[in-house]
Amino acid sequence: MIDPVLLRENPELIKASQQARGDSPELVDDALAADATRRSAISEYERLRAEQKAFGTRVAQASGDEKKALVAEVQSLAARVKQADQAADAASVAFDDVVRGIGNPIIDGVPAGGEDDFVVLREVGAIPEFDFPARDHLELGELLGAIDMARGAKVSGARFYFLRGIGARLELAIMSMALDKALGNGFVPLITPTLVKPEIMSGTGFLGAHADEVYYLPADDLYLTGTSEVALAGYHSDEILDLTNGPMRYAGWSTCYRKEAGSHGKDTRGIIRVHQFNKLEMFVYTLPEDAEAEHARLVAWQEEMLQELGLSYRVIDTAAGDLGSSAARKFDVEAWVPTQDAYRELTSTSNCTTFQARRLDIRYRADGGKTTPVATLNGTLATTRWIVALLETHQQADGSVRVPEALRPYLGGLETLEPVGRA
RNA sequence: GGAGACGUCGCAUAGUUCGGCCUAGUGCACCACCCUGCUAAGGUGGAGUGCCCUAACGGGCACCGUGGGUUCAAAUCCCACCGUCUCCGCCA
Numbered sequence: 001m002i003d004p005v006l007l008r009e010n011p012e013l014i015k016a017s018q019q020a021r022g023d024s025p026e027l028v029d030d031a032l033a034a035d036a037t038r039r040s041a042i043s044e045y046e047r048l049r050a051e052q053k054a055f056g057t058r059v060a061q062a063s064g065d066e067k068k069a070l071v072a073e074v075q076s077l078a079a080r081v082k083q084a085d086q087a088a089d090a091a092s093v094a095f096d097d098v099v100r101g102i103g104n105p106i107i108d109g110v111p112a113g114g115e116d117d118f119v120v121l122r123e124v125g126a127i128p129e130f131d132f133p134a135r136d137h138l139e140l141g142e143l144l145g146a147i148d149m150a151r152g153a154k155v156s157g158a159r160f161y162f163l164r165g166i167g168a169r170l171e172l173a174i175m176s177m178a179l180d181k182a183l184g185n186g187f188v189p190l191i192t193p194t195l196v197k198p199e200i201m202s203g204t205g206f207l208g209a210h211a212d213e214v215y216y217l218p219a220d221d222l223y224l225t226g227t228s229e230v231a232l233a234g235y236h237s238d239e240i241l242d243l244t245n246g247p248m249r250y251a252g253w254s255t256c257y258r259k260e261a262g263s264h265g266k267d268t269r270g271i272i273r274v275h276q277f278n279k280l281e282m283f284v285y286t287l288p289e290d291a292e293a294e295h296a297r298l299v300a301w302q303e304e305m306l307q308e309l310g311l312s313y314r315v316i317d318t319a320a321g322d323l324g325s326s327a328a329r330k331f332d333v334e335a336w337v338p339t340q341d342a343y344r345e346l347t348s349t350s351n352c353t354t355f356q357a358r359r360l361d362i363r364y365r366a367d368g369g370k371t372t373p374v375a376t377l378n379g380t381l382a383t384t385r386w387i388v389a390l391l392e393t394h395q396q397a398d399g400s401v402r403v404p405e406a407l408r409p410y411l412g413g414l415e416t417l418e419p420v421g422r423a
Numbered sequence: 424g425g426a427g428a429c430g431u432c433g434c435a436u437a438g439u440u441c442g443g444c445c446u447a448g449u450g451c452a453c454c455a456c457c458c459u460g461c462u463a464a465g466g467u468g469g470a471g472u473g474c475c476c477u478a479a480c481g482g483g484c485a486c487c488g489u490g491g492g493u494u495c496a497a498a499u500c501c502c503a504c505c506g507u508c509u510c511c512g513c514c515a
Contacts, residue, residue, distance in 0.1 A: 046484040060443035074495045
């Protein structure tokens with residue numbers, strides 16, 4: 001949720017952000033109007049209610065005929081109070097509805113435009129070259145007995161898969177390596193629920209434009225989370241945090257579920273785009289003034305992971321129109337995938353400033369003791385998808401795959417993944 | 424799934440019988456000041472969260488698990504839901 005004070009004091013700034021996102025600037029004027037309506041409705045209710053309460057004291061002290069007369073007199077007032085109360089509620093709901101449609105004001109420097117208008121911040125590592133025909137990750141996965149798409153489809157349908165043998169171990173290895181990196185940087189590990197209540201799902205902003213991406217269990221009114229960010233953000237909802245000892249950093253380990261609606265025919269081969277995968281997610285609660293510096297740290301840790309795994313990548317500053325409604329800025333780290341001749345997203349890190357915290361009511365005590373929304377940030381540290389880049393980048397002519405040194409401790413010292421006879 | 428108990432301002436509690444002196448009391452912890460040259464000493468005062476009005480001083484409204492309802496008036500009465508605990512049953 002945007003800051004209502006900012007809305008009142010600097011609507012032009014929010015309009016400019018809406019423009020950059022390709023969203024409606026008119027919403028800002030609608031919100032201002034709804035805010036005015038709401039506030040006058042509340043004032044009217046409170047005035048009447050105060051009158052009624054004063055009357056109540058007199059009624060309580062009176063007796064006999066005098067009391068009867070007073071009760072009769074105040075009855076019509078009670079009706080007006082009820083009416084004003086309902087009007088105030090309705091005006092508040094109307095205001096919320098409009099405000100909810102406005103995205104987090106973007107940070108200065110975020111490129112305007114849509115998906116293709118990102119800015120490349122840097123490219124790191126040489127593009128891998130092969131003196132043999134490179135195999136794609138699925139072919140390698142099948143040779144290694146690591147990925148079984150056919151049986152995934154048999155059991156659960158398209159975009160489901162089994163990781164088996166070295167594939168299963170590989171995922172655990174990457175996840176564990178990420179967990180160790182997180183631990184080394186002061187993150188508290190957290191294995192999170194993957195089914196959450198509607199208010200947590202909407203509080204994190206995932207029921208907005210991308211609601212059709214989310215699995216929902218109507219019988220239980222629960223949502224399956226597409227990232228542990230949801231549970232991690234909800235973890236401290238309705239709380240006042242103590243940030244005097246620095247930011248609170250959590251590393252959430254969870255399975256993630258995504259419908260991938262609207263991407264039919266895209267990335268149908270292999271495990272690039274699937275309905276279910278695992279992810280280690282960083283999540284930080286920090287002071288608003290420290291958020292941008294923390295954002296830079298999150299990207300740096302992500303880059304360390306890719307570098308240690310020997311992957312080539314670029315970092316992009318995502319354009320405003322491609323940000324989620326909660327994010328004020330988003331950096332993606334994209335790894336080079338040889339057989340696609342393209343960079344593909346492996347991590348994403350968003351600075352949600354105070355937007356998410358305001359909706360989830362997560363605050364800290366600022367100087368003077370005033371409660372103020374915290375800033376929240378999140379970013380990927382490892383996912384199942386990393387297997388794709390890893391297999392393709394380190395493949396060798398015979399279909400074996402070299403294990404980067406940093407990963408070996410997590411695979412019992414294994415240096416090479418060798419093809420198996422059967423799958 | 425069945426039966427029962429419970430949910431109050433950080434923690435612990437009073438208040439719910441029978442609606443109105445509850446503007447929610449008290450203890451602990453907390454903050455400021457005073458007193459005492461020391462130790463878990465004593466005194467005075469302050470202090471919850473959100474919203475609304477105001478340039479400010481200040482004032483108002485809401486919140487007793489959540490949401491409805493009854494009433495001139497609800498922590499208190501009624502309904503539904505959520506959560507916690509105890510016992511029983513069931514269980515990959």
